[in-house]
Amino acid sequence: MAQVSELPCDGDGVCMVCKQKPAEGEILTCKTCVTPWHVACLATRPQTLADTAHWDCPDCSDLSGAMPAVSGGGLVEKIRAIESDASLTDREKAKRRQELLSGATEAEKETEMNAGGVLGILGDRFNCSICMQLLDRPVSTPCGHNFCLKCFQKWTGQQRMKTCAICRKMIPAKMAREPRINSTIVMAIRTAKTSEPSYSGGPPKIYHFIHNQDRPDKAFTTERAKKTGKANACSGKIFVTIPSDFLGPITAEYDPTRNLGVMVGETWADRMECRQWGAHFPHVGGIGGQSDHGAQSVALSGGYEDDEDHGEWFLYTGSGGRDLSGNKRTNKKQSFDQRFKSYNEALRVSCREGYPVRVVRSAKEKRSSYAPQEGVRYDGVYRVEKCWRKAGQQGFVVCRYLFVRCDNDPAPWTTDNQGDQPRPLPSIPELMQATDITERTKSPAWNFDEEKSLWTWMRPQPSSRKASCDGDNGKTKKIRKNRSGTGSVKERLLKEFSCIICRKVMDLPLTTPCAHNFCKACLEGAFAGQSHMKERKSGGRTLRTQKNVMKCPSCTQDISEFLQNPQVNRELMNVIETLQNQMKDESSKAKETEDGQSVNSSEKADSESSEMEEQEDAVSMNETPDSVAEIKENFDAKAELSKEDNTDKPLNDSGALHDSKRRKLSNDGAKAGESGGAEDNAIVKLGRLADSESTEVDVQEND
DNA sequence: GGTATAATCTAT
DNA sequence: ATAGATTATACC
Numbered sequence A: 001m002a003q004v005s006e007l008p009c010d011g012d013g014v015c016m017v018c019k020q021k022p023a024e025g026e027i028l029t030c031k032t033c034v035t036p037w038h039v040a041c042l043a044t045r046p047q048t049l050a051d052t053a054h055w056d057c058p059d060c061s062d063l064s065g066a067m068p069a070v071s072g073g074g075l076v077e078k079i080r081a082i083e084s085d086a087s088l089t090d091r092e093k094a095k096r097r098q099e100l101l102s103g104a105t106e107a108e109k110e111t112e113m114n115a116g117g118v119l120g121i122l123g124d125r126f127n128c129s130i131c132m133q134l135l136d137r138p139v140s141t142p143c144g145h146n147f148c149l150k151c152f153q154k155w156t157g158q159q160r161m162k163t164c165a166i167c168r169k170m171i172p173a174k175m176a177r178e179p180r181i182n183s184t185i186v187m188a189i190r191t192a193k194t195s196e197p198s199y200s201g202g203p204p205k206i207y208h209f210i211h212n213q214d215r216p217d218k219a220f221t222t223e224r225a226k227k228t229g230k231a232n233a234c235s236g237k238i239f240v241t242i243p244s245d246f247l248g249p250i251t252a253e254y255d256p257t258r259n260l261g262v263m264v265g266e267t268w269a270d271r272m273e274c275r276q277w278g279a280h281f282p283h284v285g286g287i288g289g290q291s292d293h294g295a296q297s298v299a300l301s302g303g304y305e306d307d308e309d310h311g312e313w314f315l316y317t318g319s320g321g322r323d324l325s326g327n328k329r330t331n332k333k334q335s336f337d338q339r340f341k342s343y344n345e346a347l348r349v350s351c352r353e354g355y356p357v358r359v360v361r362s363a364k365e366k367r368s369s370y371a372p373q374e375g376v377r378y379d380g381v382y383r384v385e386k387c388w389r390k391a392g393q394q395g396f397v398v399c400r401y402l403f404v405r406c407d408n409d410p411a412p413w414t415t416d417n418q419g420d421q422p423r424p425l426p427s428i429p430e431l432m433q434a435t436d437i438t439e440r441t442k443s444p445a446w447n448f449d450e451e452k453s454l455w456t457w458m459r460p461q462p463s464s465r466k467a468s469c470d471g472d473n474g475k476t477k478k479i480r481k482n483r484s485g486t487g488s489v490k491e492r493l494l495k496e497f498s499c500i501i502c503r504k505v506m507d508l509p510l511t512t513p514c515a516h517n518f519c520k521a522c523l524e525g526a527f528a529g530q531s532h533m534k535e536r537k538s539g540g541r542t543l544r545t546q547k548n549v550m551k552c553p554s555c556t557q558d559i560s561e562f563l564q565n566p567q568v569n570r571e572l573m574n575v576i577e578t579l580q581n582q583m584k585d586e587s588s589k590a591k592e593t594e595d596g597q598s599v600n601s602s603e604k605a606d607s608e609s610s611e612m613e614e615q616e617d618a619v620s621m622n623e624t625p626d627s628v629a630e631i632k633e634n635f636d637a638k639a640e641l642s643k644e645d646n647t648d649k650p651l652n653d654s655g656a657l658h659d660s661k662r663r664k665l666s667n668d669g670a671k672a673g674e675s676g677g678a679e680d681n682a683i684v685k686l687g688r689l690a691d692s693e694s695t696e697v698d699v700q701e702n703d
Numbered sequence B: 001g002g003t004a005t006a007a008t009c010t011a012t
Numbered sequence C: 001a002t003a004g005a006t007t008a009t010a011c012c
Helices: A049-053 A058-066 A075-083 A090-102 A106-116 A149-157 A173-177 A183-194 A226-232 A271-276 A342-353 A429-433 A489-496 A520-526 A560-564 A570-590 A598-612 A614-620 A625-645 A655-673 A678-702
Strands: A027-029 A036-038 A138-140 A146-148 A287-290 A294-300 A313-317 A356-362 A376-391 A397-405 A435-439 A446-449 A454-457 A509-511 A517-519
Touching: A138 A149, A138 A183, A146 A149, A183 A489, A183 A570, A271 A376, A287 A342, A294 A313, A294 A342, A342 A376, A342 A397, A342 A435, A356 A397, A376 A429, A489 A570, A509 A520, A509 A570, A517 A520
Parallel strands: A294 A356
Antiparallel strands: A027 A036, A138 A146, A287 A294, A313 A397, A356 A376, A376 A397, A376 A435, A446 A454, A509 A517
């Protein structure tokens, strides 16, 4: 570790010790980490010219001394060996470093090397400073630097005190422990890739993180559950038309409201909303399935500490083994062994048959870098390749499942534009201690069709034994078409860089430790007037000052520490500026007849694209006054309902009664919405329709 | 139709 | 952190 007084130059080339910008000749570059240092501010300077050529900065020389050798030499030594190998070109050196850090074989990396440098629009700007390759699963430090997740983890894993590989600033412990993917950068790289001539991944698709738009019915609460709010909410309407035991991806034909299907990356506020879109039906449980049919879906929410998430594959723990007496929904403590029955057996059926299993990840999973920053996200289908039982961390036997991704759409964290290719199974050391191992013997029902080059049903999709959630087939308003064809690639790319506060392309972008991006001015403006410390008064006495909590506008994380010295993500800023300049040039060339007001061209393009997306943007904002009002209306409608109905019945309401309550509610909610605008009218229609169809069902049920 | 079980959610 | 409310549903 460097002494406090030993600091390199920052991203602007300003020495962090003397705060001066040294001239070219006064800068010494570390041969290991390639960080620039101001010679005059170094405690120990190299004595000879030869020393300067092979100079190690205080961090790297310290590091290598302090680090125990890891499998025949530490990371730093290995990087150093590569750097000092004169027989290698820069490109070869970069490749070696990449291999060293990713642990991948040369053959595996070859294709990625080729793909890495081809992003004409982004240039080299989104390359990882450690491996020099295009960012893979990008994470951004609070000091404004971007790395591949794996490079970041390897780098910080080598250090006792975590510092940024570029600027040496301290990395907060939470960020080092729980780095989260910066999805803005993921999407930007993906968008840029679609414009590459070499890109051959089928029709260009843009995957938006849609925030449960078109929500005619919210979840609601009964009178008795009111005080607990959403904790005991009843489910709202199911928007898709699949039956609850439907296996596999939910395609557009099951989505009459949007005609899109449930798309990879879609994120909902909570488990109830996730349920309403059919991705994962149980609103508490982690596994959806039936022991004689198969499992439809699982949720990764951090409920079982034995889970292990590697993104494209993960180890999952079965359910149960816990004492839930006293009306607990969960209990972290295991108190008996898990067995392959019920949900656990359902997953084993899916393993044997090779069915696709939908996977959602919840922000409640804190240990996984692949979890969303907030809410519940659909990540596509996986297959259970093997399952077994073994003793878990708490000593009791748990069911274990190896999930491997097999979706036609890319995962939310990857910059690939294509979905999964069949991949070899990872090696699982714990299989050595496993019992009751199940491996699939027959050919999987869901598999990769080499001819079509996609994952598909190789055996017929198992038929449902349940009624489908009957929606409002074909009678709803038309939803916007996939707009992937509209606007230039650069426009779309710029749109990916919108600040969620001002909705414009980011100016001086900041990336928070929770991986959200804002204009510097917008984020600071959001906390204007708030001091970092607040005084607590108690009965006239002034108590110790307390840290003021400042929540990220995009999630609930406290970013007060970050706000004390937020650093602009310069790589991000450079990409944005380059794009804006390129667009400015292009439009001024195109309109040479016009006068020289081309300064506004990029702004204009931006406002056009925001207009185009306005509707979606409005719904993706979680906290619009409309939605709050809507929730309130639902509550009011419900209160009215319970009055006129006297439905405050004894505890064991039958299911049918619940259903009729819900239907009445949706009707009442619709009435309440009638005073609203055109948008509300569409909702009214939906409510009525659902109601009239349901009434029929009610009659049948009552028979 | 009853009962046990679920990787939630919110208030304290 | 932790208690506990009263939902949806699998399975008997």
